[in-house]
Amino acid sequence: MSIKFSDIIKGQKEKETHVHEPRFNLEARVNANRLYVKSNNKQTMKKHNYSAGPCILPQEVFNQSAKAILDFNGMGLSLLEISHRSDAFVAVIEEARSLALELLDLQNKGYQALFLHGGASLEFLMVPYNLMKVNGKAGYLETGTWASGAIKEATLFGETLILASSKKEHFNHIPKDYNIPNDLDYFHCTSNNTIYGTQMKSFPETNSIMVCDMSSDIFSRKLDFSKFDLIYAGAQKNMGPAGVTLVVVKEEILGKTGRVIPSMLDYQLHIAKESMYNTPPVFSIYTSLLTLQWLKKMGGIHTIEKINNEKANLLYNEIDRNPLFEGTAIIEDRSLMNATFTLKNTKHETLFDQLWEKSGISGLKGHRSVGGYRASLYNALPLDSVQILVNVMKELENLV
Known part of the structure; x- marks a missing residue:
């Protein structure tokens, strides 16, 4: 009979007082990924990571992984040194x-x-x-x-x-x-x-x-x-x-x-x-x-798809509205995960790069083989990160 990892830590969890987590709306649940970092790390704010990969992961995953590296499940051993046959x-x-x-x-x-x-x-x-x-x-x-x-x-x-x-x-x-x-x-x-x-x-x-x-x-x-x-x-x-x-x-x-x-x-x-x-x-x-x-806790693929659609629609709507930008993919085939776009006039690139970097955005440059820009909207990217990028695009429009 298989033993689930969650069963192994059950004894430890039973010692803790059970607290029901509040039910967040979809936007709040996905944005909690970034809000958690803001409230718990005042020295270094978590950047808005648009990297195509390796990419952003949920903050709670970072926290749990970091804890496991120091001491995996109270074993007195790091996750990095336990036997894979254990x-x-x-x-x-x-x-x-x-x-x-x-x-x-x-x-x-x-x-x-x-x-x-x-x-x-x-x-x-x-x-x-x-x-x-x-x-x-x-x-x-x-x-x-x-x-x-x-x-x-x-x-x-x-x-x-x-x-x-x-x-x-x-x-x-x-x-x-x-x-x-x-x-x-x-x-x-x-x-x-x-x-x-x-x-x-x-x-x-x-x-x-x-x-x-x-x-x-x-x-x-x-x-x-x-x-x-x-x-x-x-x-x-x-x-x-x-x-x-x-x-x-x-x-x-x-x-x-x-x-x-x-x-x-x-x-x-x-x-x-x-x-x-x-x-x-x-x-x-x-x-x-x-x-x-x-x-699974977020509600599975059905729930995350709704969030991903909302993020993609927010960004693509701005790309299509803003006269400075244009998308590179045919509209009907646009990706929900990787939005590629360019500036119609390359003379604005330096200013745009300065604006998004100053806003805490990372990894926005397009692949080295094609240039331009690429915003990767993977599951763990918060909706507020997309809003920050959209705000920067609007700011560029106002400045030029």
């Missing part, structure tokens, strides 16, 4: 795997959740290794730099078809007019594109295995996740710090390639070893668990 950490990884499936509504549906090394970039290789048959064929939707990287790795294993691409248009939209052949070993897409600020709003129907890279928007919006046979996501956007990757895979699709797979790249082996074939990234998994617990 009961305490086994409970952590088991609960993290279970909670990931629960939040995605994939429990008891034939899926396994894995926490692996290597980032999403390693999944570019692991996916064809585990799913493309010898002399097989896969189809890819090319919607950005990371999709292109996945395509490059797949070509090492067999015929790799680019079914549609927006590369010629600088990835400013999601292709929609394409067909998925019935003889593919799998179809691969990328749900959100951090560099170019586009996001798939719907997904095609196909009889092929469907694989999706959800690194930058997992747990951010309600989808029918059972539509996908394999989902992978680097943690450092909406789930935790860099160092671990979530893979959610339907077991029945594995073991059918007819090829020998190296142990470290074999999903079936990682399932059999319960994500502990080798020493797992303990800190990253623990912090991911805390973030998933925070998300």
